[in-house]
Amino acid sequence: MKCNVCHRNEGIKKYSGMCPNCRSKKYDFIKGYKCCDCGKPISNRSTRCMNCMRISSRRYRVDRVCAECGKEYNTKPSVKKVFCSKSCNMKAQSRRMKTARIAYKSEETLSAKGYLMKPCDKRTNGKTRNFSHRLISGEVIGRNLKSTEIVHHINLDKSDNRNCNLLICSVSYHQWIHRQMAIAWAREHLSRK
Secondary structure, three states, X not given: OOOOXXXXXXXXXXXXXXXXXXXOOOOHHHHOOEOOOOOOXXXXXXXXXXXXXXXXXXXXXXXXXXXOOOOEEEEOOOOOOOOOOHHHHHHHHHHHHHHHHHHHHHOOEEOOOOOEEEEEEEEEOOEEEEEHHHHHHHHHHOOOOOOOXXXXXXXXXXXXXXXXXXXXXXXXXXXXXXXXXXXXXHHHHHOOO
C-alpha cells in the first residue's frame, strides 16, 4: 500500500493510508497545502517545503568582511553582525576595554554631580578615583579629609579647584553657608519695590 502524501511504500498501515513520517505531522498534509515554489504537499504550518527553504535561505544571504581578522563570511542581510565569529568579537571587545581603561585611569573626568574626579595613586576608602577638590584640600592641610568634613567652593563653581576657592567645613556649617546665600539672593531679587 502506498502513502497518500509522499507516495512511499514503507511501513504503511491500512487504517491511515500514511507512512509514519507523514503521520507524525499530525495529519496536516491531508488539508492539501502545497509548496509555493515546487508544488509538493506540505503541512499548514509553512509555505515552503524543507528543500525549497534551504535553497531560499542560501539565496538571500550577503557576503561581508570581518572587522577584526578581515576574512569574508556569509550571513543574512537582517543580521547586524560585524565579526565572523565569537572569538573575533571577544578580541575586539578586549582591545576596546583596554583602551577605555587606560583613558579612564589617566584622565581627570567629570562626575554626574559636576565635580572633577582624579585618579588616586593609592586606594582611598576602596576607590581608585576621588574628587579633585578633596584631594587638593587634603594636600594643603597635609592629611586626608575625614568623612565628616566637606569642601565648599566659595564662588560656587564646582570645577574651580584653586586653593583660595576651597573652604573646609563641617556639614552643619556648610548648610548654614548655603542657607545664608539663599536668604541674601532672595532679599536681592525678590524684595518688593
